[in-house]
Amino acid sequence: MSKKQLIMEKATELFAKQGFEATSIQQITEQCGISKGSFYLSFKSKDELIMEMLDHFFMEVTAETDQLVNSSKNDANLLFKFYKLMFHFFAKHADFAKVLIKEMPHSLNQELLIKSRTYDVQTSKNILDMVESIYGEKVEATKFDLVYCIKGFLRIYSELFLFYEVELDMDLLCQSLVEKTDSLAKHSNIPFITEELEFYLKNADKIGDSKEEVLALINKQAEEMEDPVVRKSLEMLRKDVLEPSLPLAVRRGLVENVRVHADGKWLALVLDKWFEGTGTAPH
Structure with missing residues (x-):
């Protein structure tokens, strides 16, 4: 067994008992019977x-x-x-x-x-x-x-x-x-995880980080949306993303209009994230 394998094996035992945060490099090296210097030759840090x-x-x-x-x-x-x-x-x-x-x-x-x-x-x-x-x-x-x-x-x-x-x-x-x-x-006949929501969940860390991305998503959804209420809500939200001016209660209602539509759930999550990040969250 190599030194790296030994460290990983003993660290795993300690992590299972104590968790990541509570386990120190000192404890790992003692469990392995090696010096801290030997540990740092294999890994730069615990992370x-x-x-x-x-x-x-x-x-x-x-x-x-x-x-x-x-x-x-x-x-x-x-x-x-x-x-x-x-x-x-x-x-x-x-x-x-x-x-x-x-x-x-x-x-x-x-x-x-x-x-x-x-x-x-x-x-x-x-x-x-x-x-x-x-x-x-x-x-x-x-x-x-x-x-x-x-x-x-x-x-x-x-x-x-x-x-x-x-x-x-x-x-x-x-x-x-x-x-x-x-x-x-x-x-099972009633889906909850749609393809759009699955896409959002997979890309949650990447979607909606910039105003341009949020606007592009709103525009795309508006083009595909047939429901006139949702389309009007998206139009008002697009303007509010460009220049926030709506009262929180109005913004909340517009986002909920989008959310209740089957094809709008994932976009509502994007809007939640965006408004929260700008300090104008609708919740």
């Missing part, structure tokens, strides 16, 4: 160590899911194999999986959050490819919801063996989740 661990974990699981989905698209057992692969991977890397589940929702490290979201987008894409391969046009309207359900199943059920150390029959668990997923695919 760099965490980033490399995150890369290692997600690159491995992404490679495995890529290979499975791309090589088994006509396999009737693809979904079962996917669930089993993911749970096996979480069990194999139990300590780091625990860290991710406990730490990521509360992390203040923006670089870490952005990297994690990048990998999450890739995971979602693999699951979407699998969903489209298995269910085809039957789930065209609800496929993004199905992706979120599958990700939710993976997270919640993995906690049974990660945190509660319950003895599980993995084959039975995967069969049960395949049945649940099939039922959702067959009987």
Whole structure:
């Protein structure tokens, strides 16, 4: 085992017990039986160590899911194999999986959050490819919801063996989740995650950072919108983005006009973000 591998292994054990913030480089080096100088020869900082661990974990699981989905698209057992692969991977890397589940929702490290979201987008894409391969046009309207359900199943059920150390029959668990997923695919008819909202969620860190981007999105939506109330609301909001003058109550009402329309939900989120960033939030 190389020194870098030793550091990552021992750091993972400490992070799982104490979390990122509470674990010091001193504790890591003591656990490894090395000097701080040896640590800094491998990593410039604790943050760099965490980033490399995150890369290692997600690159491995992404490679495995890529290979499975791309090589088994006509396999009737693809979904079962996917669930089993993911749970096996979480069990194999139990300590780091625990860290991710406990730490990521509360992390203040923006670089870490952005990297994690990048990998999450890739995971979602693999699951979407699998969903489209298995269910085809039957789930065209609800496929993004199905992706979120599958990700939710993976997270919640993995906690049974990660945190509660319950003895599980993995084959039975995967069969049960395949049945649940099939039922959702067959009987769900009301979509919530639209393609537009999914696009916004994937690009939330990039969308709406400039006035030009917000105006371009408003103009595009207005051109495609048939509802006269929403079109008028977008026209008034466009003017307000250019030169804020509307009372908060009026702005709030206009944004809600956009939000209640099925095709306007994601744009309403962009507007929320924009007005909040300019100190004129409608909420």
